Amino acid sequence: MRAISYAAASEPVRPEELTGLDFHRDLADRYLAIEGLEARWIPIHREGLRPDKETALRLHHLLSLTRAVEESLDSAFRAGHIPGTAFFGRGNEASSVGSAACLRDEEWLVPMHRNCGAHLAKGHPPYSIMAHFFGRADGPSQGRDGNFHVGYRPKRITQLISHIGTMVPIAAGVAWSAKVRRNGQAVLTHIGDGGTSTGDFHEAMNFAAVQKLPLVVVIDNNQYAYKTPPSDQYACPTLALRAPGYGMPGFLIDGTDVLVVREVVSQALDRARRGGGPALIESVSMRLSGHSVYDRYADYADMEKLKLWERERDPVKRYDQFLVEYEVLTPEEIAASHARARAEAEAARDQALKCPFPDPGKVADGVFAE
Amino acid sequence: MSLITYREALSAALWEEMERDENVFLIGEDIGLGGGAFYVTKGFQQRFGRDRVVDAPLSEAGFTGAAIGAALTGMRPVVEYQFADFVTETFKMIVDFAAGNHYRRMGPVPIVFRLPAAALVSGGPYHSQNPEIWFFGTPGLKIAAPATAYDAKGMLKQAIRDDNPVIFIEYKKFYSYRPEDLPAPLRIEVPEGDYTVPFGQARTLREGEDLTLLTFGTTVLEALEAAQVLESEGVSVEVIDLRTLVPLDKEAILASVRKTGKLLILHEARKRGGVGGELAAIVAEEVFEHLDAPIRRVGAAESPVPLSPPLEKAYLPSTAKVVEALRELAAF
Numbered sequence: 001m002r003a004i005s006y007a008a009a010s011e012p013v014r015p016e017e018l019t020g021l022d023f024h025r026d027l028a029d030r031y032l033a034i035e036g037l038e039a040r041w042i043p044i045h046r047e048g049l050r051p052d053k054e055t056a057l058r059l060h061h062l063l064s065l066t067r068a069v070e071e072s073l074d075s076a077f078r079a080g081h082i083p084g085t086a087f088f089g090r091g092n093e094a095s096s097v098g099s100a101a102c103l104r105d106e107e108w109l110v111p112m113h114r115n116c117g118a119h120l121a122k123g124h125p126p127y128s129i130m131a132h133f134f135g136r137a138d139g140p141s142q143g144r145d146g147n148f149h150v151g152y153r154p155k156r157i158t159q160l161i162s163h164i165g166t167m168v169p170i171a172a173g174v175a176w177s178a179k180v181r182r183n184g185q186a187v188l189t190h191i192g193d194g195g196t197s198t199g200d201f202h203e204a205m206n207f208a209a210v211q212k213l214p215l216v217v218v219i220d221n222n223q224y225a226y227k228t229p230p231s232d233q234y235a236c237p238t239l240a241l242r243a244p245g246y247g248m249p250g251f252l253i254d255g256t257d258v259l260v261v262r263e264v265v266s267q268a269l270d271r272a273r274r275g276g277g278p279a280l281i282e283s284v285s286m287r288l289s290g291h292s293v294y295d296r297y298a299d300y301a302d303m304e305k306l307k308l309w310e311r312e313r314d315p316v317k318r319y320d321q322f323l324v325e326y327e328v329l330t331p332e333e334i335a336a337s338h339a340r341a342r343a344e345a346e347a348a349r350d351q352a353l354k355c356p357f358p359d360p361g362k363v364a365d366g367v368f369a370e
Numbered sequence: 371m372s373l374i375t376y377r378e379a380l381s382a383a384l385w386e387e388m389e390r391d392e393n394v395f396l397i398g399e400d401i402g403l404g405g406g407a408f409y410v411t412k413g414f415q416q417r418f419g420r421d422r423v424v425d426a427p428l429s430e431a432g433f434t435g436a437a438i439g440a441a442l443t444g445m446r447p448v449v450e451y452q453f454a455d456f457v458t459e460t461f462k463m464i465v466d467f468a469a470g471n472h473y474r475r476m477g478p479v480p481i482v483f484r485l486p487a488a489a490l491v492s493g494g495p496y497h498s499q500n501p502e503i504w505f506f507g508t509p510g511l512k513i514a515a516p517a518t519a520y521d522a523k524g525m526l527k528q529a530i531r532d533d534n535p536v537i538f539i540e541y542k543k544f545y546s547y548r549p550e551d552l553p554a555p556l557r558i559e560v561p562e563g564d565y566t567v568p569f570g571q572a573r574t575l576r577e578g579e580d581l582t583l584l585t586f587g588t589t590v591l592e593a594l595e596a597a598q599v600l601e602s603e604g605v606s607v608e609v610i611d612l613r614t615l616v617p618l619d620k621e622a623i624l625a626s627v628r629k630t631g632k633l634l635i636l637h638e639a640r641k642r643g644g645v646g647g648e649l650a651a652i653v654a655e656e657v658f659e660h661l662d663a664p665i666r667r668v669g670a671a672e673s674p675v676p677l678s679p680p681l682e683k684a685y686l687p688s689t690a691k692v693v694e695a696l697r698e699l700a701a702f
């Protein structure tokens with residue numbers, strides 16, 4: 001075994017020095033191609049990813065629905081219907097949808113706070129999400145919690161608490177149970193670039209690797225953790241590069257391309273189901289809206305860069321363009337799919353606004369299981 | 371002297387202390403470039419630089435430990451948590467290491483932990499908690515809970531100069547209250563320059579003869595409102611703001627109960643495990659013979675903090691609940 005120094009591979013470079021849209025690809029080329037490292041960039045020719053029409057439509061519906069649900073929630077917030085705050089995953093739709101769409105119905109999803117698309121792809125109905133955001137009785141927590149701090153047990157989506165990092169060990173525990181029960185299931189979880197700085201994250205990755213757990217961890221690197229850019233968050237050139245240190249394969253992918261995400265995550269899940277152990281996938285995107293509905297994004301963000309990403313790397317637009325370019329769907333079919341998604345989201349919102357609030361007399365009910 | 375907000379008072383304290391002592395530095399998430407989640411440190415990094423206003427990675431346990439390490443060498447870190455609730459990430463650093471270091475004869479740990487705490491309109495289970503209940507039983511930690519802009523500034527300065535670890539609870543709700551909207555006892559002018567508020571001195575917000583109402587933190591508002599209601603019914607309520615929980619101004623509490631003979635304890639936290647239980651026990655142990663009625667407590671419901679407005683309202687103590695308890699005591 002030879003000692004590996006990633007810096008020896010080429011000139012060290014920091015992500016912020018690479019200003020292009022494809023900086024993650026440059027990083028992967030520089031750092032992840034080192035012999036002996038299992039971390040790698042997977043170049044996937046998009047023609048090779050061309051989905052059949054039914055799959056194409058399903059993914060399109062989910063991407064578009066994610067956008068529409070979040071936009072409906074945003075308008076509901078502006079109208080005063082959301083108590084507390086709301087986090088949206090604008091820019092993250094491909095990573096959320098492309099990953100969770102690979103899960104089987106009986107498998108568990110452990111989402112983070114920006115994974116609306118993962119909820120929808122796993123089958124969480126928009127009405128339930130909306131009722132939750134509005135603090136109503138029909139939300140899964142029946143008004144106990146809000147925002148994307150929500151799970152959906154019928155579809156095996158865990159709840160998450162606000163403390164970032166906490167859910168990764170918990171996801172490892174869900175995967176551990178799948179392993180010892182030998183049920184052939186894998187578990188998917190997401191974490192932010194900021195979340196990778198927590199001790200919990202490292203402990204979970206180590207545990208998953210040591211135990212060879214069927215766990216796929218997607219890092220949604222949206223280049224911000226609230227107001228903090230990667231340069232203040234981590235000093236390694238790519239987060240995927242940590243994977244070989246833990247003892248698992250790492251991948252660095254374009255998180256704004258739903259087909260790339262789907263391809264890589266489905267391979268990783270399959271490998272996990274077969275007993276191959278965990279994988280770490282860094283999925284790069286850009287947070288296209290503020291941290292929360294209260295955030296003053298322009299106070300600290302490079303708005304020019306943001307506009308560039310919005311123009312070139314909007315996951316919904318990119319998929320539309322791909323489908324037309326490769327003649328999978330017609331522009332008319334795409335427009336109809338968007339209209340369907342919008343109508344579905346708005347109907348769910350209007351219905352959820354009619355749902356009653358929980359009974360205040362029951363405030364202390366349910367603290368213990370009976 | 372001027373009327374400023376609680377947030378402005380905190381900023382002033384930090385700014386003046388950083389100007390005064392170069393060992394003082396700030397660390398936390400998004401506090402530099404972003405000025406903090408609540409903008410308490412807005413503009414600080416431009417003035418004091420990145421080494422004194424440190425933008426930490428998302429790692430409370432790590433940066434809390436690092437700040438404690440710096441404090442061991444004589445620096446005076448002020449650690450900001452984005453929300454008090456996230457301090458649970460750091461328990462062993464604070465409770466096991468920092469709190470006991472001096473007792474283990476390993477020297478002082480002069481550090482301040484700033485915790486933006488308590489309920490603020492539908493914050494939900496992880497952005498509303500009352501952290502004093504987690505630390506109150508740990509020897510070696512001081513706990514400050516300022517309820518006015520005057521106290522916020524004077525007590526934060528005191529905390530920074532104190533040689534012990536201080537859990538400094540800030541009430542998010544108060545950050546942007548305009549002084550002119552506050553009840554008179556809380557509308558206190560804040561000196562422009564230097565002053566400190568010594569720890570362990572309660573403040574009588576309102577003098578009274580018939581009943582003692584002990585409180586601290588957000589519920590000073592409900593306490594004053596309820597006292598006003600009782601006054602119109604001919605009952606005179608003495609309202610005391612404890613200001614610090616450790617050290618505790620026992621003398622002020624006991625003197626008031628000796629005078630009135632009746633005690634209501636009010637806090638935003640739940641009754642079970644709340645500080646009120648200890649206060650009640652102290653009074654029962656030390657001035658039982660002066661009591662003319664059972665001690666009463668008002669606190670939150672025995673559940674996590676729910677988010678939905680009707681649930682949150684039912685959960686939190688309210689003026690109506692305080693009035694009811696005061697009436698019962700008055701009639702006793």
Ligand SMILES: Cc1ncc(C[n+]2csc(CCOP(=O)(O)OP(=O)(O)O)c2C)c(N)n1
Pocket residue numbers: 114162163164165191192193194195196220222224225226287399428430452456459
């Ligand atoms: C332990 C902890 N500290 C602080 C916070 C406050 N907070 C909420 S979201 C966030 C940023 C998270 O960044 P990242 O992990 O990159 O996810 P993103 O929001 O960018 O999707 C922070 C600091 C938290 N939720 N948990």
Ligand SMILES: [Mg+2]
Pocket residue numbers: 192193194220221222223224225226
């Ligand atoms: Mg992020």
